[in-house]
Amino acid sequence: MDKNGIVRAVQPKTHEKTEALCGGEPVTLGALYARMCAAFAAAGVKTPDLDARLMIERRLGFGWGDLIARPETLVEESALEALEPDIRARIGHMPVSRIYGEREFYGLPFRIDAHTLDPRPDSETLVDAALKAFESGAPETILDLGTGSGCLLIALLARWEGARGIGVDRQMGALEMARKNAARNGVEGRALFVLSDWHAALGAGFDVIVANPPYIPAGDIANLAPEVRNFDPIPALEGGEDGLQAYKKIFSGLGGLLKPRGRGFFEVGFGQAEDVGRLAEDSGFSVRGVHPDLAGIPRVVEISHGDK
Numbered sequence: 001m002d003k004n005g006i007v008r009a010v011q012p013k014t015h016e017k018t019e020a021l022c023g024g025e026p027v028t029l030g031a032l033y034a035r036m037c038a039a040f041a042a043a044g045v046k047t048p049d050l051d052a053r054l055m056i057e058r059r060l061g062f063g064w065g066d067l068i069a070r071p072e073t074l075v076e077e078s079a080l081e082a083l084e085p086d087i088r089a090r091i092g093h094m095p096v097s098r099i100y101g102e103r104e105f106y107g108l109p110f111r112i113d114a115h116t117l118d119p120r121p122d123s124e125t126l127v128d129a130a131l132k133a134f135e136s137g138a139p140e141t142i143l144d145l146g147t148g149s150g151c152l153l154i155a156l157l158a159r160w161e162g163a164r165g166i167g168v169d170r171q172m173g174a175l176e177m178a179r180k181n182a183a184r185n186g187v188e189g190r191a192l193f194v195l196s197d198w199h200a201a202l203g204a205g206f207d208v209i210v211a212n213p214p215y216i217p218a219g220d221i222a223n224l225a226p227e228v229r230n231f232d233p234i235p236a237l238e239g240g241e242d243g244l245q246a247y248k249k250i251f252s253g254l255g256g257l258l259k260p261r262g263r264g265f266f267e268v269g270f271g272q273a274e275d276v277g278r279l280a281e282d283s284g285f286s287v288r289g290v291h292p293d294l295a296g297i298p299r300v301v302e303i304s305h306g307d308k
């Protein structure tokens with residue numbers, strides 16, 4: 001970059017890959033941002049400005065401050081070439097997190113891929129609820145049913161430094177990713193990942209059981225945003241005809257896995273908290289509370305053994 005803030009002399013040759021963004025002409029940072037915002041908005045992307053900023057930062061290394069203070073900065077053609085496939089992917093509704101294979105959850109970095117659900121901010125409600133329930137003394141053992149990227153188990157292990165945990169999933173690809181994420185977040189020595197149909201392969205008792213099972217009714221999948229229905233794995237989303245099939249399977253036989261003073265935390269979909277609470281009670285558990293997410297939607301059902 002020279003003293004005028006120009007990244008490097010832009011080659012005058014036209015390159016077909018960057019034609020769509022700059023028409024083969026040198027393009028400034030400000031113009032690139034404006035064109036990305038317009039292209040994303042035209043494609044129906046819900047957060048065009050934010051996504052354009054994130055992608056420019058991630059791929060080109062220019063932050064929001066650069067966009068505001070130095071919009072006249074010329075962008076190298078090689079940088080445009082690198083960004084072009086990302087822009088196409090976003091116009092095709094691939095979420096930014098999937099384009100770069102990264103998602104932050106509970107302040108920790110996670111890799112994601114085609115085998116794993118993209119962790120949702122709403123699921124942090126579950127981590128908050130579990131941490132609060134054990135404020136006066138951390139638990140020793142955690143079971144995470146349907147671990148996916150491992151985000152729930154790993155976030156809890158990161159907070160409860162003396163705890164150990166098992167994450168199960170039916171997708172081997174998800175378990176491999178969860179293992180990598182455990183290592184990345186320094187908890188691999190305390191996390192075991194097991195291929196299992198829910199808790200079928202498990203025996204021991206746990207202080208904490210968490211799950212964010214697939215809960216979208218089968219008939220609703222087609223109406224989900226393309227970011228979700230085309231990019232999250234369907235086995236991570238679909239909860240049978242009524243969306244409650246996974247809870248029914250999980251609650252049956254779960255009693256022997258939860259220690260007498262243990263707690264279970266189950267994420268639920270919109271409008272499902274009552275039904276899930278009833279299913280838990282039908283299996284002999286008590287509902288200790290229902291925790292709302294940041295939008296005030298009942299998101300996590302907390303259960304324990306027997307009567308409150």
Ligand SMILES: C[S@@+](CC[C@H](N)C(=O)[O-])C[C@H]1O[C@@H](n2cnc3c(N)ncnc32)[C@H](O)[C@@H]1O
Pocket residue numbers: 116117118119120123145146147148149150151152168169170171174196197198211212213214215235236237
């Ligand atoms: C909604 S995702 C949750 C992933 C992760 N826990 C999270 O909160 O982001 C549900 C997970 O359950 C897994 N799953 C679905 N059916 C399963 C089964 N029968 N046994 C174990 N895991 C299952 C899916 O592969 C997926 O990883």
